[in-house]
Amino acid sequence: MKMITAKDYSNMSEKAAAYLLDKIKQAPDLTLGLATGGTPIETYKCLVQDHKKNNTTYQHITTFNLDEYIGVKAEDPNSYYHYMKEHLFDHVDIPKQQINIPNGMASDLEQECKEYEQKIADRGGIDLQLLGLGSNGHIGFNEPGTAFDSTTHVIELTQATREANARFFDKMEEVPKQAITMGIANIMKSREILLIVSGEKKSKALDRLLNGEIDPSFPASILKKHPNVTIIADEAVLKHTRVPSTFLQ
């Protein structure tokens, strides 16, 4: 794993967007794994600004989102489908048929998971996966205890995750209890991973990732076994994180 440091959230987002754009320019038909949540919002904003200014094209890009809430309609402002349209897809030239997000309204969720797996496989896997880090170590919605060999599956969200995400909803009761998420095996099969981490509240999690044991009780810990992970972290998170010198470029 290598670490790129950033001054603050904006600078982390600029560096993450520059990193993604560099890869997109090198391989315009890249298969990108995308994340939602608070962390990547400004990264997407930077991609949109770049698209407007420099016309970087997404015509041949295929995307797979990590996860989606179960029981939230696509048009609901809290669906991750809606989030992606609002923050990225409606503002760049990616063809609709190249966008993949699990369908949390599918009547047969097991079948939906299987089909999502097949779509990823048919595309030849993910080239570059963008990841955020949950305070409890979740990646995608793979909560603590999720098997490292898990593939796309239905997950019960922990109370901690529901509380962390409650800020996007009007009431705690509206926060879904379940989601579909790519599994840890899918994330680990990505050829490259870009993990973005910002803010003091993520210090404990980043510290555990860098210094702790590899254990399913902290799903992100498996990233240490991936051969090509880059972390972009800002000063606020790094202030209380012990960074082993081997991680610094």
Ligand SMILES: O=P(O)(O)OC[C@H]1O[C@](O)(CO)[C@@H](O)[C@@H]1O
């Ligand atoms: O970026 P946030 O909002 O802190 O969330 C951390 C992670 O949790 C999730 O919301 C769950 O998938 C991810 O999208 C995100 O990367």
